[in-house]
Amino acid sequence: MTKRLLIVAFLSLLALPSSLTAQNPLVQSLKGLFDRTRSNVMETARILDADMYRYRPTDEVRSTGEILAHIANTQFNFCSSAAREANPIRENFEETRTLKPQIIDALEESFAYCNLVFSRTNDEMTAIAATRNGQPDTIGGILAFNSAHNWEHYGNLITYMRINGIVPPSSR
Numbered sequence: 001m002t003k004r005l006l007i008v009a010f011l012s013l014l015a016l017p018s019s020l021t022a023q024n025p026l027v028q029s030l031k032g033l034f035d036r037t038r039s040n041v042m043e044t045a046r047i048l049d050a051d052m053y054r055y056r057p058t059d060e061v062r063s064t065g066e067i068l069a070h071i072a073n074t075q076f077n078f079c080s081s082a083a084r085e086a087n088p089i090r091e092n093f094e095e096t097r098t099l100k101p102q103i104i105d106a107l108e109e110s111f112a113y114c115n116l117v118f119s120r121t122n123d124e125m126t127a128i129a130a131t132r133n134g135q136p137d138t139i140g141g142i143l144a145f146n147s148a149h150n151w152e153h154y155g156n157l158i159t160y161m162r163i164n165g166i167v168p169p170s171s172r
Contacts, residue, residue, distance in 0.1 A: 023051060026123045030143045034118065038111045038151035043169035044157050045107055050100050055160060062094075064160050067153050068103045069093035075110035077147035079117040081132045082139045086115065114146065 023137075045068050053065035062070060072093045081086040093106040126140025137145070159166045 024121075024123045026126055026140065027118065027121050029151075030126075030147070031118045031139065034114065034143070034150075036038050037147050037154060039152050040169050041068070041150060041157075042066070042104075042107060042111070044154070044161070045046040045100075047166070048100070048161075048167070052164065052166075053098075053100050053103065055164065057160065062156075064157065065098060065100070066094050067104055067156055067160075068096050070105060071099075071150055071153050072103070072106035072110040074149055075114050075146060079110075079147065081130055081137075082142040082146070083117045083120070084128075084130050084139070085087045088107065093159060105124055118143070 040110060048064060053068075054063055056063040056066075065124060070093075073089075076087050076089045088112050091110075093103070097106045121143070126138060126143070128138050128139050130137055130142055132142045154170075156168070161168050
């Protein structure tokens with residue numbers, strides 16, 4: 001009997017995390033997508049050498065470092081819009097952070113800020129009206145758009161890496 005109770009208690013503990021995440025399945029889904037972009041973008045930022053941060057395939061496009069700094073900028077913009085609060089940064093990382101360690105710091109700060117916004121968001125809040133770059137949207141729509149934007153620029157980075165013989169994190 002005691003053994004059976006221990007097994008039931010253990011299985012109940014295993015089921016606990018999934019039952020907690022089921023409380024906000026929409027936010028958890030959005031957060032899962034966001035986490036995948038974070039993993040790929042941060043791994044890209046870490047594996048590239050300093051020279052690769054200056055790489056740009058043509059003069060008309062952003063350099064690798066500028067793309068990464070742009071991702072940090074826009075995450076603060078989008079996540080503050082989703083939080084319906086003022087953007088907490090007052091600098092343009094594409095202009096102020098040009099070295100690899102500075103850009104990695106900016107990315108870490110932006111992902112941490114977005115994580116905070118996700119932690120304060122529940123499924124009911126995703127339908128609340130908000131504004132993204134002056135356009136009407138919802139909190140959920142903005143969080144989804146942030147991940148889509150990250151994927152878009154991760155795609156740019158994949159091309160830059162492939163041109164230079166680097167296997168992207170998502171293909172490793």
